[in-house]
Amino acid sequence: MKQKLTIGLFGFGVVGQGLHDVLKTSPAFDAEIARICVKSKKKRTLPEEMFCYNPDEIINDPQINTIVELIDNANDAYHIVKKALQKGKNVVSANKKMLAENMAEMIQLQKENNVSLLYEASACGSIPVIRNLEEYYDNDLLLSVTGILNGSSNYILSKIFDQNQSYTDALKKAQELGFAESDPSFDVEGFDSLFKLIILTTHSFGTIVNPNNVLTYGISNISDFDIQYAREKGFKIKLVGQVERLKDNKITLFVLPRFVGKDKYIYSVEDEFNGVVVKGRAYDKQFMFGKGAGGHPTGSAVLSDITALAHNYKYEYKKMNFFDEFKYYKDDAIEIYLRYSDEAVLDHFNFNSVSEEYKGPKYNYKIGCIKLSHLIEIKEKLRQLDIFIAATGRSLNY
Numbered sequence: 001m002k003q004k005l006t007i008g009l010f011g012f013g014v015v016g017q018g019l020h021d022v023l024k025t026s027p028a029f030d031a032e033i034a035r036i037c038v039k040s041k042k043k044r045t046l047p048e049e050m051f052c053y054n055p056d057e058i059i060n061d062p063q064i065n066t067i068v069e070l071i072d073n074a075n076d077a078y079h080i081v082k083k084a085l086q087k088g089k090n091v092v093s094a095n096k097k098m099l100a101e102n103m104a105e106m107i108q109l110q111k112e113n114n115v116s117l118l119y120e121a122s123a124c125g126s127i128p129v130i131r132n133l134e135e136y137y138d139n140d141l142l143l144s145v146t147g148i149l150n151g152s153s154n155y156i157l158s159k160i161f162d163q164n165q166s167y168t169d170a171l172k173k174a175q176e177l178g179f180a181e182s183d184p185s186f187d188v189e190g191f192d193s194l195f196k197l198i199i200l201t202t203h204s205f206g207t208i209v210n211p212n213n214v215l216t217y218g219i220s221n222i223s224d225f226d227i228q229y230a231r232e233k234g235f236k237i238k239l240v241g242q243v244e245r246l247k248d249n250k251i252t253l254f255v256l257p258r259f260v261g262k263d264k265y266i267y268s269v270e271d272e273f274n275g276v277v278v279k280g281r282a283y284d285k286q287f288m289f290g291k292g293a294g295g296h297p298t299g300s301a302v303l304s305d306i307t308a309l310a311h312n313y314k315y316e317y318k319k320m321n322f323f324d325e326f327k328y329y330k331d332d333a334i335e336i337y338l339r340y341s342d343e344a345v346l347d348h349f350n351f352n353s354v355s356e357e358y359k360g361p362k363y364n365y366k367i368g369c370i371k372l373s374h375l376i377e378i379k380e381k382l383r384q385l386d387i388f389i390a391a392t393g394r395s396l397n398y
């Protein structure tokens with residue numbers, strides 16, 4: 001049975017305002033925003049009496065049965081969402097960092113309090129990837145989920161490859177257009193993609209992976225040499241998150257820049273768009289494409305979750321509850337391109353095999369296979385070295 005929702009909203013920034021606008025254009029939907037909790041007092045586009053500054057005013061309000069958490073602070077979001085669930089309120093959240101870092105607890109809280117926490121907007125904005133993984137791809141056929149999960153870094157790479165812009169100019173433009181934050185490291189170092197990948201992995205294979213244990217490397221060290229190398233081979237470089245099923249109920253996952261050829265669906269995902277390829281037995285590959293960020297697109301995903309709550313929808317975490325456990329396996333080898341100048345950096349890398357090598361006046365590169373566990377061990381170091389690494393896309397089954 002459908003229930004009327006009275007919403008307490010946390011956050012009235014890009015997504016909060018987007019949700020408000022989108023709700024206004026859905027008059028058929030029986031829900032209203034009763035109160036909005038924000039951080040600071042300032043002039044807003046809605047009457048002052050709608051706003052409050054103390055989360056408890058919303059969480060303890062018996063009239064409010066639904067909490068929508070759209071704030072930009074993962075720590076505060078954790079406390080707000082936890083309290084709301086413990087109070088017996090259903091919650092919608094878009095906070096990928098908070099969810100990825102606390103997934104096990106969030107699932108437990110839903111069980112203990114018999115409530116629902118939905119978070120479609122947390123991964124790929126308007127693309128309904130989580131609910132599809134949970135409901136449609138709920139069988140044993142799924143093999144991998146591969147995607148461009150971060151719009152800001154994809155925008156930068158598009159400008160580099162399609163318009164010959166430098167990394168610095170493309171990043172500046174992305175910041176001017178609001179696609180990238182003033183501190184862009186969350187996006188360009190791959191963390192945003194990582195948190196989304198952790199959430200997608202939960203719904204793809206039922207495995208909760210600690211984000212600290214996943215190889216995550218971004219695009220900030222890309223050089224003209226890497227771009228030229230990719231172009232000469234007919235590739236673009238994309239920042240890709242992937243989780244893949246291996247033999248014997250194992251999975252592997254990582255976030256890495258990747259050389260992508262014209263034959264791949266994600267080759268044509270440009271600018272701030274996101275794209276996700278779902279691969280499975282019997283159906284081969286399917287591709288979901290759309291806007292991964294922005295107030296209205298993300299607000300539409302939040303609205304869809306709110307609508308689902310009105311119909312008493314909950315994630316069943318089917319893969320976790322009804323499948324044999326998939327173990328995160330780190331000992332698979334992946335083939336990488338390593339660009340470096342100083343020979344000394346090679347001491348950090350244990351290549352199992354090398355298939356291509358080049359030494360030039362300024363830059364050198366090596367292409368070879370290396371164990372994922374080894375790259376995970378040195379992942380902090382990778383960001384500090386004067387190198388660039390990218391997956392060639394050859395050694396795994398994508």
Ligand SMILES: NC(=O)c1ccc[n+]([C@@H]2O[C@H](COP(=O)([O-])OP(=O)(O)OC[C@H]3O[C@@H](n4cnc5c(N)ncnc54)[C@H](OP(=O)(O)O)[C@@H]3O)[C@@H](O)[C@H]2O)c1
Pocket residue numbers: 010011012013014015016037038039040041070071072073076094095096121122125292293294295298
């Ligand atoms: N932007 C996107 O396109 C996008 C896409 C997908 C997911 N998301 C996720 O959606 C969430 C919101 O992002 P956003 O871009 O809308 O952020 P934003 O524009 O920076 O807005 C953040 C809002 O949160 C409020 N806030 C911060 N800390 C708070 C606290 N402790 N209590 C109450 N309110 C608090 C701020 O209040 P003030 O107004 O007083 O500063 C502001 O209204 C984030 O988790 C983000 O990762 C965003």
